Amino acid sequence: NSRTRSKRWETSSVNGILIGRIGKDDVIEISDSIPLSHSQIGLLPALELALIQIEERYGSQGMSVVGYYHGNERYDDVELGNVAKRIGDQIHKYFPQAVVILLDNKKLEALPKGKGLSPVVEFYTKDASKTWRQGGGSDGGGRLTIREPSSNIVLLDYISSEKWQEVVDFDDHLDDISKDWLNPGLFK
Numbered sequence: 001n002s003r004t005r006s007k008r009w010e011t012s013s014v015n016g017i018l019i020g021r022i023g024k025d026d027v028i029e030i031s032d033s034i035p036l037s038h039s040q041i042g043l044l045p046a047l048e049l050a051l052i053q054i055e056e057r058y059g060s061q062g063m064s065v066v067g068y069y070h071g072n073e074r075y076d077d078v079e080l081g082n083v084a085k086r087i088g089d090q091i092h093k094y095f096p097q098a099v100v101i102l103l104d105n106k107k108l109e110a111l112p113k114g115k116g117l118s119p120v121v122e123f124y125t126k127d128a129s130k131t132w133r134q135g136g137g138s139d140g141g142g143r144l145t146i147r148e149p150s151s152n153i154v155l156l157d158y159i160s161s162e163k164w165q166e167v168v169d170f171d172d173h174l175d176d177i178s179k180d181w182l183n184p185g186l187f188k
Helices: 002-009 044-059 082-094 105-113 151-160 170-175
Strands: 014-022 028-037 064-071 099-103 121-126 132-134
Touching (some): 014 044, 028 044, 105 151
Parallel strands (some): 064 099
Antiparallel strands (some): 014 064
């Protein structure tokens, strides 16, 4: 039952890959994301397989993997954990400007209450000491800008209509290859 399975994800970590390119003034433009897992992604072969397929799919469009996103399983956990850092480190090896985005569950919860206008994520980049720092680190090297001002409205719609239950991640695809990890039609 997909509803039961989705309810189980409410207490699971979720994560995925950020797709984009370097734009004007060396700004990273994130244009898409690929959901990877609804559990702790500890299996390196599954991650490597996902990255290969993502690069094959998006490379021809001039895009590549530019980062990673992570949502912690616990509501009050707003720390960038070791798993997220390790995956970020792997991406950083191939894309030095890589970002890691962490979902803030409290900000996400505030959306339906009409109290959340700011982005529901925090972002991290590596500083000169190769440590992941929130908001671009102490060198002032970055900030997160949401190009689409109505993104929280779209997100709220997906929460209230429970359309989020239709998301297929790479885990789902590995369980059943008929499920499309590209999620075509999800935003129609």
